[in-house]
Amino acid sequence: MPGKQEKIWTAALLVIGDEILSGRTQDRNIAQVASWLQVQGIRLAEVRVVPDVIARIADAVNALRTSYDYLFTTGGIGPTHDDISVDAVAAALGVPVVIHPEARAILEDYYQTRGGLNEARLRMARVPEGAELIPDRMSGAPGIKIGNIHMMAGVPAIAAQMLDALTGTLEGGAPLLSDTVGGWIKESEVADLLREVEKAHEACQIGSYPFFREGRTGANFVIRSTDAGELARCMDALCDGLAAKGLEFTRGGI
Secondary structure (H helix, E strand, C coil): CCCCCCCCEEEEEEEECHHHHHCCCCCCHHHHHHHHHHHCCEEEEEEEEECCCHHHHHHHHHHHHCCCCEEEEECCCCCCCCCCHHHHHHHHHCCCEEECHHHHHHHHHHCCCCCCCCHHHHHHHEEECCCEEECCCCCCCCEEEECCEEEECCCHHHHHHHHHHHCCCCCCCCCCEEEEEEECCCHHHHHHHHHHHHHHCCCCEEEEEEEEECCEEEEEEEEEECCHHHHHHHHHHHHHHHHHCCCCCEECCC
16 A cells, blocks of 8 residues: 655645836745745745735735745835835735734834834734734744744745744754756757656656756756655656767756
């Protein structure tokens, strides 16, 4: 009887902000969140980017939080009038926005020698009712956790602090491992081989990533699996297949 397949834990990322969609700001959180999740044994399965519109954010929150184990959001929790992520998540969940007493105390302490806590700064203590805080050692303003939703700052360095605070607190599966082989190989030359090797190793997925350099076409082939043994066997099979075709390749990629 086959063994029970381990649950694959998944997450979505909702990137919030007109500045991302306009191109004024280049998002760096997608790679950062994806890498962090992989170490936690959670796969980033979907990313959406939405404007600073409450209804659009709320619709996306409800779609993603019910489709995946976890939802992460970045952006829109700062002190300015267009930081509306808290309002949007509260609307999605059907709860009011409240001032979190612990968040207020944290901000009062942080701004004690920085001009005091004014109305704009107090906005960063607003949370959907029932929320918990995600610590932030950099700016003092905390992130927010409610249900399976984790709301973080859009500034990558601050988001990194919040991810660090969450490390080890979320349930996940086995971390996703990967290995790469590459060469001056056209994808069309090995399409059948890639398909056959992946089919023979059901615990692995193979991604093909072509490139053009120095006037030549090549590709790197990335194998991913949560099983180190299966990953190694799949890599050996792929390399054997490339060699049988008389193709030169480099373990680790080029």
